């Protein structure tokens with residue numbers, strides 16, 4: 001197995017979900033870049049319950065390269081959980097998180113590393129342009145990140161994803177945040193330390209389709225808002241104030257008509273409209289409160305963020321390297 005493992009300087013974490021077609025290409029580009037840095041490194045693939053050939057391809061890679069490691073999840077836990085598992089397992093002085101689909105060019109890693117060597121703790125990659133992504137995705141992302149900045153006090157850098165380098169100190173701090181609903185780029189911004197960005201052009205996928213369904217995108221956006229802002233909870237108060245002001249005006253008007261004219265206001269339509277309006281606002285705000293309660297429930301249950309089915313290529317596991325039980329999941 002592994003003779004005297006050398007402590008890695010760079011750990012590269014790659015979340016993988018059904019990326020079989022791009023993995024060999026990724027491995028080649030990643031290895032070339034990492035070799036050029038001239039420092040010991042490790043690459044940790046986290047297979048997030050892939051249903052394609054990814055686990056088989058990754059096991060082969062891990063067998064042929066001693067610097068490669070693999071964590072297999074027991075099912076699909078999501079991108080943010082996969083990144084978490086990789087960062088938890090990383091031993092390097094600098095931890096880089098990169099997508100598997102080559103939208104994040106590995107060739108940018110030396111630039112991220114250079115800023116880290118200057119003393120920055122978090123170096124995120126800033127998307128100057130996004131190639132091969134739909135107008136819908138670009139527009140919704142742009143509106144979302146700008147909106148999120150208005151709703152929270154978070155210093156969230158615009159146009160960044162999870163492609164970034166973290167110092168050991170920042171990575172360890174992130175590992176200490178065990179919340180279940182994770183919006184990692186927000187959590188890293190929240191950590192503080194010295195942070196800076198490096199611009200890059202986001203390439204189209206090297207192969208395959210996006211693994212972020214609309215549902216997963218909406219879930220991530222909801223996690224971002226609900227974990228970093230209490231503003232939606234305050235909406236009920238704002239709606240209440242506005243509707244109180246309107247009803248007061250309406251009351252004055254109704255009394256005025258009744259007292260100073262012979263007529264009285266009749267109208268089923270106006271009553272129904274007001275009723276339906278108030279009713280729907282109440283349901284909406286109840287739903288918002290429900291979303292927070294569901295998240296509180298998830299957090300208090302204290303379930304692990306992910307469950308590991310097996311790990312390969314990690315030195316400390318010695319000869320039974322190939323099979324470990326989920327009970328051995330570290331740092332969960």
Ligand code: UDP
Nearest residue numbers: 015016017048078079082099100210211212
């Ligand atoms: N991914 C994952 N689990 C998921 C969805 C995605 O590990 O449930 C991985 C995926 O394999 C890729 C990264 O997360 O390495 C980003 O996903 P994708 O490229 O599909 O997202 P997009 O770039 O379209 O936003």
Ligand code: MG
Nearest residue numbers: 099101103205
């Ligand atoms: Mg992608």
